[in-house]
Amino acid sequence: MTPITLALLIFGIMLMLMVVRVPIAGAMFLAGAVGFILQSGLSPFLNFLNNLAFARLANYDLSVIPLFILMGNFATQGGISKALFQFAAAVMGRFKGGLAMGAVLACGAFGAICGSSVATAATITGVALPEMKRHGYSGRLATGTLAAGGTLGILIPPSVPLVIYAILTEQNIAKLFAAAMMPGIIAMVGYMIAIAIYVRLVPGQAPDQEDREKLTFESLKGILPIASIFVIVFGGIYAGFFTPTEGAAVGAASTFLAALLKRELTWEKFLHCFHATALSSAMIFMIFMGADVMNASLARTQVPGQLAELVVSMNLAPLMVVSGILLLYVVLGAVMDELSMLLLTIPIFFPIIMKLDFGMTPEHTAIWFGIMVLMTVGFGMLAPPVGLNVYVVNGMAKDVPLSESYKGIMPFLISDTIRTLLLLFFPGISLFLIQYLT
Amino acid sequence: QTITLKVHHFLGPQTIQHTTMLGEWCKNIARDSKDRLKCEIFPSMQLGGTPVQLYEQARDGVVDVAWTLQAYTPKLAKLEVFELPFMMTNAEATSRAAWDYAQKFAQDDYKDVKMLAIHVHGPGNIYTKTKAVQTMADLKGMKVRAPTRQVNKMVAMMGATPVAMPVPQVPEALSKGVIDGAVIPYEVAPGLKVNELTNFTAETDRSYNALYTTVFVVPMNKAKYESLPADLKAVIDKNSGRELSAFMGKTQAGHDVPGKKVFEASANQKISIIPKAELEKWKKATDALDDAWVAEMTGKGMDGKGMLQTATDLIKQYTK
Amino acid sequence: MMFSNPLERIARFCSILGGLVMTSLMLMTCYSLIGRNFFDSALIGDFELTGVGAGAAIALFMPLCQLKRENIIVDFFTAKCSEATNFKLDRLGDLFMTLIFFLLAWRCGAAAINAKETLGASMLLGFPDWIVFTSMCIPFGITALIAAMQALSQFDKNNKASS
Numbered sequence: 001m002t003p004i005t006l007a008l009l010i011f012g013i014m015l016m017l018m019v020v021r022v023p024i025a026g027a028m029f030l031a032g033a034v035g036f037i038l039q040s041g042l043s044p045f046l047n048f049l050n051n052l053a054f055a056r057l058a059n060y061d062l063s064v065i066p067l068f069i070l071m072g073n074f075a076t077q078g079g080i081s082k083a084l085f086q087f088a089a090a091v092m093g094r095f096k097g098g099l100a101m102g103a104v105l106a107c108g109a110f111g112a113i114c115g116s117s118v119a120t121a122a123t124i125t126g127v128a129l130p131e132m133k134r135h136g137y138s139g140r141l142a143t144g145t146l147a148a149g150g151t152l153g154i155l156i157p158p159s160v161p162l163v164i165y166a167i168l169t170e171q172n173i174a175k176l177f178a179a180a181m182m183p184g185i186i187a188m189v190g191y192m193i194a195i196a197i198y199v200r201l202v203p204g205q206a207p208d209q210e211d212r213e214k215l216t217f218e219s220l221k222g223i224l225p226i227a228s229i230f231v232i233v234f235g236g237i238y239a240g241f242f243t244p245t246e247g248a249a250v251g252a253a254s255t256f257l258a259a260l261l262k263r264e265l266t267w268e269k270f271l272h273c274f275h276a277t278a279l280s281s282a283m284i285f286m287i288f289m290g291a292d293v294m295n296a297s298l299a300r301t302q303v304p305g306q307l308a309e310l311v312v313s314m315n316l317a318p319l320m321v322v323s324g325i326l327l328l329y330v331v332l333g334a335v336m337d338e339l340s341m342l343l344l345t346i347p348i349f350f351p352i353i354m355k356l357d358f359g360m361t362p363e364h365t366a367i368w369f370g371i372m373v374l375m376t377v378g379f380g381m382l383a384p385p386v387g388l389n390v391y392v393v394n395g396m397a398k399d400v401p402l403s404e405s406y407k408g409i410m411p412f413l414i415s416d417t418i419r420t421l422l423l424l425f426f427p428g429i430s431l432f433l434i435q436y437l438t
Numbered sequence: 439q440t441i442t443l444k445v446h447h448f449l450g451p452q453t454i455q456h457t458t459m460l461g462e463w464c465k466n467i468a469r470d471s472k473d474r475l476k477c478e479i480f481p482s483m484q485l486g487g488t489p490v491q492l493y494e495q496a497r498d499g500v501v502d503v504a505w506t507l508q509a510y511t512p513k514l515a516k517l518e519v520f521e522l523p524f525m526m527t528n529a530e531a532t533s534r535a536a537w538d539y540a541q542k543f544a545q546d547d548y549k550d551v552k553m554l555a556i557h558v559h560g561p562g563n564i565y566t567k568t569k570a571v572q573t574m575a576d577l578k579g580m581k582v583r584a585p586t587r588q589v590n591k592m593v594a595m596m597g598a599t600p601v602a603m604p605v606p607q608v609p610e611a612l613s614k615g616v617i618d619g620a621v622i623p624y625e626v627a628p629g630l631k632v633n634e635l636t637n638f639t640a641e642t643d644r645s646y647n648a649l650y651t652t653v654f655v656v657p658m659n660k661a662k663y664e665s666l667p668a669d670l671k672a673v674i675d676k677n678s679g680r681e682l683s684a685f686m687g688k689t690q691a692g693h694d695v696p697g698k699k700v701f702e703a704s705a706n707q708k709i710s711i712i713p714k715a716e717l718e719k720w721k722k723a724t725d726a727l728d729d730a731w732v733a734e735m736t737g738k739g740m741d742g743k744g745m746l747q748t749a750t751d752l753i754k755q756y757t758k
Numbered sequence: 759m760m761f762s763n764p765l766e767r768i769a770r771f772c773s774i775l776g777g778l779v780m781t782s783l784m785l786m787t788c789y790s791l792i793g794r795n796f797f798d799s800a801l802i803g804d805f806e807l808t809g810v811g812a813g814a815a816i817a818l819f820m821p822l823c824q825l826k827r828e829n830i831i832v833d834f835f836t837a838k839c840s841e842a843t844n845f846k847l848d849r850l851g852d853l854f855m856t857l858i859f860f861l862l863a864w865r866c867g868a869a870a871i872n873a874k875e876t877l878g879a880s881m882l883l884g885f886p887d888w889i890v891f892t893s894m895c896i897p898f899g900i901t902a903l904i905a906a907m908q909a910l911s912q913f914d915k916n917n918k919a920s921s
């Protein structure tokens with residue numbers, strides 16, 4: 001079997017299993033397993049499984065995800081999030097779809113301390129989804145907003161994919177973060193505009209009249225706990241007291257403390273926090289493990305690398321090459337895990353990009369390409385059929401069918417596309433901030 | 439027909455480990471086997487798992503060859519003797535010594551793989567952000583990221599607060615001041631942007647033994663090796679052992695030179711060299727680590743003292 | 759279903775245990791941070807402990823996740839099929855999940871035995887790997903059992919009520 005046939009077979013099995021309602025994690029796991037065994041035999045596959053769970057679950061870098069989910073649950077059960085949303089409603093309430101915009105704002109704020117889009121989506125969803133439902137938002141718009149908002153976790157620095165890009169390409173992480181700042185803000189504003197347009201074009205998705213809460217002293221006092229937690233976590237990270245990962249633990253601990261002080265956290269609610277954390281975390285890590293099997297199997301075929309070389313061999317104009325690569329990322333990102341996609345392809349594409357002339361310094365070219373890649377990663381977190389963020393948010397919204405969530409994502413994908421084109425043709429938007437870094 | 443070996447490691451594709459150390463080895467086996475034996479080198483853990491699992495991946499046939507740290511495989515703990523402070527002279531000689539030492543003491547520990555090479559990297563330096571390190575007293579109260587078990591103990595004995603964190607977190611931790619400094623060799627420092635994120639480099643006088651080094655191993659799957667026809671086995675045999683170890687040690691340490699150039703070219707960097715007399719004091723302050731290691735080995739029923747002595751003698755023998 | 763109640767109780771117990779592990783990790787990190795920033799004494803290897811603790815906790819979260827059918831499925835291809843068809847397909851899905859969790863439990867068990875023999879341990883603390891593997895093997899086994907029960911279940915009253 002040629003590598004391409006094999007890769008197609010792996011995708012085919014995965015899609016077929018998904019169609020017949022096998023859980024997504026299981027479909028990726030089994031398709032990857034078949035591909036792995038066909039290439040390397042049963043015994044290496046079984047040995048590969050020995051360490052699969054250890055590598056993914058007992059992993060310091062990823063422990064930030066359950067910690068942030070726990071933090072979100074403490075905030076929700078402790079009544080802290082409610083206050084945040086009353087505040088968001090008060091700020092954004094004058095607009096139609098204001099609460100959804102508030103959720104985007106909250107995702108952006110959370111994204112400024114968290115580098116993972118899945119963790120951002122899960123945390124804000126736990127907090128915002130019940131509120132949006134209560135205010136009469138449709139499942140489609142609510143889950144779409146939260147899945148898209150979750151990508152702000154990586155679009156606004158700190159950002160795990162950017163760190164991986166920086167390591168693979170030996171670029172300056174701080175400069176990459178600075179370059180991601182403007183695009184991140186544009187993403188946030190773009191999502192709010194998408195909501196504003198969508199609720200006007202498609203009736204019945206958001207309440208006609210937002211419950212306008214006045215900005216009172218009480219509502220300001222209500223956000224005091226979460227504001228101080230934000231200051232502790234954000235301030236602690238930027239003042240150098242702890243790393244972002246440690247910040248997650250501090251955030252969870254201080255939210256726990258705040259909930260205790262509010263006297264909202266009964267024993268029953270405390271246990272509920274654990275159950276809710278268990279459900280979200282287990283679901284996310286099952287997908288990680290499935291994706292791992294799938295990616296190990298795909299990496300062995302070497303097809304991602306060969307596809308990359310194919311794009312390179314076509315000898316196109318620089319901007320066409322970049323567009324081709326980004327298009328390939330959109331396609332790959334639709335079906336595979338984004339971080340593994342970067343690991344498999346950046347080593348091949350990066351040297352090629354650096355050889356082309358875009359009228360920029362090599363460093364600017366490297367950073368700009370990193371930002372472009374980041375945009376497609378964000379896109380891939382949302383695009384069907386495998387959009388991790390949509391899965392995560394939809395998994396937490398039990399009564400919303402996945403198809404509804406994918407419909408809800410469309411306005412945001414349009415917004416993503418416009419932003420990506422903007423950055424493709426005007427690199428200066430992202431690069432101008434770098435000059436302030438020495 | 440052609441047999442392709444899957445080679446797996448945790449560093450990026452531009453690193454010297456990928457391009458030269460493993461790359462040259464692959465070229466050599468292809469040349470010696472007339473292209474009947476080839477490699478696919480997978481960088482950055484592309485085939486899955488974590489760096490800690492590389493040895494087992496090779497042992498279990500998940501991959502055919504791996505390049506990894508001995509510290510990730512506790513069974514290879516006897517090799518840790520080369521990581522004790524002020525043990526190494528230069529990487530080439532110490533790599534040869536490590537290979538011979540392993541033949542004598544550790545063969546049984548890695549009998550489940552075909553060991554291709556055992557080597558070390560170049561001498562480690564201390565990089566700090568706010569204050570230059572000239573004497574041991576300068577380290578007092580500094581939060582320093584240390585790479586190995588022994589170096590963690592060493593910096594603690596010298597008065598610093600050792601902070602253990604995964605390598606990828608080092609750049610951000612330095613830039614935010616979570617740590618005040620880091621201990622690593624020149625070769626890996628620019629990749630972690632240490633030249634931009636710190637201001638002072640304390641290099642040790644190279645005529646004195648190195649502050650520390652780290653031991654690497656290159657295991658090959660045993661069944662894969664056994665399955666090769668005799669002439670291809672001979673190709674692997676020819677391209678493994680003491681000389682491959684020496685080549686890898688020399689190449690990795692040789693890459694300290696361009697690494698140092700990056701530091702010299704960084705306007706913010708001040709490089710100073712810790713003189714022998716001061717290093718004597720450092721060695722004295724950390725000698726207890728040697729005793730502790732000997733005691734640990736003796737406690738496990740081995741001749742700890744003899745092992746330390748053999749390692750020291752072998753290094754001496756190979757150092758010109 | 760005869761076994762659903764004890765299994766549900768075990769799954770809930772596991773998730774609480776996992777939650778307590780996460781809470782301890784959170785407190786340990788804070789302790790280490792305070793030590794490092796105010797008393798010049800960091801907890802060496804706290805990140806190793808966080809890693810292995812998270813591993814145990816997340817594995818302990820799996821049984822409840824399977825019991826509640828929290829693993830996401832793609833529903834739009836079969837949205838128009840009858841309830842009976844979807845029910846049968848879901849039993850098939852349970853069967854696959856049984857297989858996967860059985861494989862994970864088996865291989866973690868094998869890895870635990872191997873780690874015990876080879877003295878596998880974390881680098882700085884020497885925390886034994888076999889404990890980590892065992893802490894994942896057992897919950898995976900429980901999850902496989904739950905998935906198997908779900909695959910064999912003839913009628914779905916219980917599961918509907920709980921999901």
Ligand code: NA
Nearest residue numbers: 111153156158
């Ligand atoms: Na972020």
Ligand code: NA
Nearest residue numbers: 333334380386
């Ligand atoms: Na995707």
